[in-house]
Amino acid sequence: MREAFSIAFSDHLVTNNMLCSYAADWRRLSPLFSIRAFRHIARPVEINPWLRKNGRGTFPNAVRAVQRAAVALKQPHEPTRAGAVRAVEDRPQGGWDLRCGDVKKLAHLGDGSVDLVLTDPPYFDYISYSELGHFFVPWLVRFGLVAPEALNGFPAEQMAAGSRAPAAVERFTAGMAEAFKEIRRVCRPQARVVFTYQNLDGHGWTALAKAMAEGGVRPITAFPLLGDAGSRLHKRERSISWDAVVVCRVDQPGCWHAPAKLDPEAGRREARAWTRRIAAAGLDFTDSDEVNIAFAQAIVKSAASALLSKGTVVGGKASARR
Secondary structure, three states: OHHHHHHHHHHHHHHOOOOOEEEOOOOEEEOHHHOOOOOOOOOOOOOOOOOOOOOOOOHHHHHHHHHHHHHHHHOOEEEOOOOOEEEOOOOOOOOOOOOOOOOOOOOOOOOOOEEEEEEOOOOOOOOOHHHHHHHHHHHHHHOOOOOHHHHHOOOOOOOOOOOOOHHHHHHHHHHHHHHHHHHHHHEEEEEEEEEEEOOOOHHHHHHHHHHHHHHOEEEEEEEEEEOOOOOHHHOOOOOOOEEEEEEEEEOOOOOOOOOOOOOHHHHHHHHHHHHHHHHHOOOOOOHHHHHHHHHHHHHHHHHHHHHHHOOEEEOOEEEOOO
């Protein structure tokens, strides 16, 4: 009971604090922890935490949310494609393995044992990871999830770059390459590596492409996926709403070489085709979204071009590896 109430009270504090703002469009408070990084709120708003009905962050409502979660854990259900609801199939003990660790250290996974990797690399300097980390590290220390030494500074192993300085780009690229090499080790030959990425600057995309090439991860296709929840807190000038989803397969390190500077114009035609397709569906696809997808398409084309240049002559025609 104590643990359940502690969870509810923690959830309740997410909304009831002086760093929340009021989202007029939603007619409700915008929780502090729903945004990507710490954002100072110039106009704080507080509500009565002991209201019985109104406000999603009130303590009684938070308790009810924990009660609903407990019921769902004991009798889990999931929606079907047909629109119905069915009970979730119970898995035997040991049927899943959930761990929190470093992607560069996957010793608990054997070589060639993974079919699919879904990941989300850091967006270089597009998001203030250091700001995000410094804000959350005290909470993580309090919960016993990281060592108290982390309070002395942001963990050195964080791979996100804080600037475009050559040293920062080099560290980011090296860290990402190490991560991709470990991912490649645990993947089966036909495995797929899928991740989302976004950046409006070529530095981040170029560094990512170099890391992929060094790590033996080859992009084969890319497409946009609506990733913005519509929150005004996320919206800034030239902000991106559509993530670039990059689908890759594992290959040998150095199987392709990323260009010294990735040019979005290389993938502009494919990006514009997505612009027309999404606009025809009545959805918003901004210039920034198009640039982001153009970069993603550019690394796919770079990898394809590198393979074609290594093609062998069969029957008088160049044949590239597939």
